[in-house]
Amino acid sequence: MKTFLSAIFAAALALTASAAPAQDKPPLKIGGILDMSSLYADITGPGSLEAAKMAAEDFGGEVLGRKIEVIAADHLNKADLAANIARDMIDNQGVEMIYDVAASATALAAGEIAKERNKIIIFNGPGSIRLSNEACGPYTVHYVFDTYAQANVTGLAAVRQGLDTWFFLTADYAFGHDLEKDTTNVVTKAGGKVLGSVRHPLNTSDFSSFLLQAQASKAKVIGLANAGGDTVNAIKQAAEFGIMKGGQKLSPLLAFVTDIDSIGLDTAQGLLLAEAFYWDLNDDTRAFSKRFIARVKRPPTSAQAGVYSSVMHYLQAVKAAGTTDSAAVMKVMKATPINDFFARNGHIRADGRMVHDMYLFEVKKPSESNGRWDDYKLLATVPGDEAFQSLEQSRCPLVKK
Numbered sequence: 001m002k003t004f005l006s007a008i009f010a011a012a013l014a015l016t017a018s019a020a021p022a023q024d025k026p027p028l029k030i031g032g033i034l035d036m037s038s039l040y041a042d043i044t045g046p047g048s049l050e051a052a053k054m055a056a057e058d059f060g061g062e063v064l065g066r067k068i069e070v071i072a073a074d075h076l077n078k079a080d081l082a083a084n085i086a087r088d089m090i091d092n093q094g095v096e097m098i099y100d101v102a103a104s105a106t107a108l109a110a111g112e113i114a115k116e117r118n119k120i121i122i123f124n125g126p127g128s129i130r131l132s133n134e135a136c137g138p139y140t141v142h143y144v145f146d147t148y149a150q151a152n153v154t155g156l157a158a159v160r161q162g163l164d165t166w167f168f169l170t171a172d173y174a175f176g177h178d179l180e181k182d183t184t185n186v187v188t189k190a191g192g193k194v195l196g197s198v199r200h201p202l203n204t205s206d207f208s209s210f211l212l213q214a215q216a217s218k219a220k221v222i223g224l225a226n227a228g229g230d231t232v233n234a235i236k237q238a239a240e241f242g243i244m245k246g247g248q249k250l251s252p253l254l255a256f257v258t259d260i261d262s263i264g265l266d267t268a269q270g271l272l273l274a275e276a277f278y279w280d281l282n283d284d285t286r287a288f289s290k291r292f293i294a295r296v297k298r299p300p301t302s303a304q305a306g307v308y309s310s311v312m313h314y315l316q317a318v319k320a321a322g323t324t325d326s327a328a329v330m331k332v333m334k335a336t337p338i339n340d341f342f343a344r345n346g347h348i349r350a351d352g353r354m355v356h357d358m359y360l361f362e363v364k365k366p367s368e369s370n371g372r373w374d375d376y377k378l379l380a381t382v383p384g385d386e387a388f389q390s391l392e393q394s395r396c397p398l399v400k401k
Contacts, residue, residue: 025066028324030056030311031095032072033085033110034125035102039203039229040077042258044102044125047296047304048072052099054291055311063318070311071095075106077202082106086113086121096324097122097314100307104128104175108135115140120326122310125303127227127254128178129389132353136396139326140352141333144306145276147175148389150254151183153274153358153382158221158251159190167219168197169210169234171226179225179253195219203229207237215243227254232262239267256301260363260375268375271363274387277302277342278359278376284341299373309342310354346384351396355384 032052036045049072056068071093075082082101089095090113098114098121101107107126114121115137122141123131127150132142166187170176176199184194195217198210211234214222222243224231231252238250244267252259255273279289279299288308292300300308317332318324338346343356361376369375391399 025064026094027069028063028066028318029069029071029089029093029095030097030099030314031085031089031093032070032099032307033075033082033089033101033106034072035077036072036074038077040102040125040227042262043228043256043301044100044303044307047292047298047300048100048102048124048307050295051292051300051304051307052311054295055308055315059312059315063315064322064324068315075102075110077103077106079105079109083109083113086110090114090117090119096120099311099314100124100303101126102303103173104131104178105173107131108174111135111137111140118326120314120330122314124306124310126175128174129182130174130178132351132389133395134397136352136398138398139330141310141348141354142352143310143354144302145254145274145358146353146388147179147182147254149276149358149387150179150274151186153360153387154251154253154272155183155186155223156190157272157360157380158249159187159192163221163249163251164190164192165219166192166194166221166223167214167217168194168223168225169207169214170197170199171202171230172199173202175227176225180223183223183225183253197225200226200230205233207234208241210234211238211241211243215241215246215248219248221249221251224250224252228256228259231255232259235263235267235271256303257299257373257375258301261298261373265364265366265369265375268363269365272379273361273363274382275302275359275361275376276356277305278361278378279305280374280376281359281378288341305342309338309340312340313338349391351391351394351399353388353394355388357384358382358387 052070073085102125104126120139124144129147168180170180289299317329320332321328334348346356348354360380
């Protein structure tokens with residue numbers, strides 16, 4: 001009997017020992033660095049966090065025997081704070097991948113920390129073309145849009161319609177500067193002219209002096225090289241000044257469905273804009289958006305949809321690679337096409353640019369809309385290889401030419 005009990009006890013110890021490593025495995029943490037409370041909160045913010053959680057849940061909640069834990073922090077639109085958060089997430093919290101990062105200046109700062117530590121960072125909300133040019137790294141991915149594609153899709157369409165003289169209202173930081181520069185290149189190459197520009201502080205509440213300069217330029221198009229609350233306020237105040245009624249067109253060079261909802265179709269109707277995603281584009285986008293709306297109470301922006309897609313792509317690559325090692329995971333991510341509700345035949349290039357189709361939309365008139373959030377009509381689908389900067393033009397040091 002003693003021998004029998006000893007054998008059972010030994011077997012139990014062996015089972016406990018074999019189970020312990022799986023139980024003791026730390027969670028796989030992914031961290032969002034977001035604008036949770038300011039002008040980009042609707043574009044990214046809590047919605048991006050929720051999209052990342054949805055991806056983790058849909059994946060099954062764990063990978064390689066590790067529970068997936070999704071966290072986020074508010075960078076307050078401060079580049080130094082974004083860098084400190086990235087450093088803390090990686091060094092102290094064990095974060096394996098950083099997602100979104102919300103704005104360009106904060107993304108550039110956080111990206112440097114991730115590069116120093118050889119960690120994967122995926123940009124969904126920021127737009128600066130620098131992220132896949134000079135600031136690229138072996139483990140950086142620019143997933144949703146960038147200033148080149150936004151300028152290429154919107155600016156070219158406008159000039160082709162005869163809107164060939166431009167004046168820019170530009171947010172005075174990396175994203176705004178790049179968006180103005182890229183749109184200027186598109187406009188001038190297409191035969192248009194830029195009559196001037198003015199730079200405004202980030203998150204300003206008063207655009208009156210800037211709009212008066214734009215109005216005085218007599219440019220056919222006032223290009224808004226800004227985003228979020230700045231775009232919304234600029235368009236609303238332009239309407240108050242009667243700028244559109246005076247014959248000038250406003251072109252928001254980066255706008256989201258949440259911005260159009262804030263502005264209202266009465267004011268926003270007729271605007272041309274480029275987007276990487278629209279909730280009502282097809283059956284797949286509607287199916288995902290229905291689930292997102294049930295949790296967030298409004299449709300996803302392109303940045304938020306891109307968070308879900310990129311987090312899912314990352315987790316699938318971790319599973320396929322059998323490790324969280326950045327080099328092994330990124331190799332799989334770049335080798336695997338992306339086919340989901342967000343992208344068809346998307347792929348990540350050597351410079352980290354995820355190439356996918358872009359869309360040109362016109363904002364509907366109130367009479368054309370079937371209700372809230374029914375804001376866009378599709379004018380054109382632009383293939384990714386035409387929308388985004390080519391590898392031949394890339395200034396990424398990783399690109400061999």
